[in-house]
Every structure is written in structure tokens, then in C-alpha cells.
Amino acid sequence: MDGFGSDFSAGGGAGGKMDAGALMEQVKVQIAVANAQELLQRMTDKCFKKCIVKPGGSLDNGEQKCIAMCMDRYMDAWNTVSRTYSSRLMKERARM
Incomplete structure (x- = not known):
């Protein structure tokens, strides 16, 4: 065997094998981390473009306040937006 998928079996349970629920939780955590990284990157890019006119070795007071x-x-x-989106999802799920 090539070793791929050896820890992920349909039976789950003993022997260090991961069940479907644990795998889903791991995927959810990874998605949350990726979303947080994307949020931080977008926020940094947008605020840098808006607030930093002449990049230099340090930020002046105005740039610091603008960034904050x-x-x-x-x-x-x-x-x-996140709260509104979550609320709509919950309402849609309740209708089903």
C-alpha cells in the first residue's frame, strides 16, 4: 500500500483511525484558519493602500491613526456581514 488514507477508514474507532466526525471538525478548523488569514490579508492590503501614501521606515501619527x-x-x-449571513443561514435551515 502507498500509505495514503491509511488513517481514514469508514469504520473509524480504534487503532488511531480517524472517524468521519473528527475529520469534519478538522476540516472546519482548517477552513476557519484559512478564512481568518484571508480576512487579515485583505484588511492589510486595503488599509495599507488607503493610509500609507509614502512608505518609509516608520509610520507617522496620522498613518497610525488611519490604520487603526x-x-x-x-x-x-x-x-x-458575518452575523447577517449566519442569521440568514439559520432561518433557511429552520424552514427546511
Whole structure:
């Protein structure tokens, strides 16, 4: 055997084999980490473009304040969208 999939069997259970539920949880965690990384990257890119006119060795006070405010607003907007999306998903699931 090539060793691929040897820890993932349909039976799950003993012998260090991963069951479907544990595998799904692991995938969910990996997706959450990837989403957080993407959020941070997008926020950094957008706020940098908005606030940093002339990149240099350090940020002046205005740039620091702009970055802080931009990131706060971005996170607030992202949280609002996430809550609304989750709420809609729950309502749709309740209808089924």
C-alpha cells in the first residue's frame, strides 16, 4: 500500500483511525484558519493602500491613526456581514 488514507477508514474507532466526525471538525478548523488569514490579508492590503501614501521606515501619527481606524471599521463591517449571513443561514435551515 502507498500509505495514503491509511488513517481514514469508514469504520473509524480504534487503532488511531480517524472517524468521519473528527475529520469534519478538522476540516472546519482548517477552513476557519484559512478564512481568518484571508480576512487579515485583505484588511492589510486595503488599509495599507488607503493610509500609507509614502512608505518609509516608520509610520507617522496620522498613518497610525488611519490604520487603526481602517482596521476597526473593516472588522466591524466584516462582523456585521458575518452575523447577517449566519442569521440568514439559520432561518433557511429552520424552514427546511
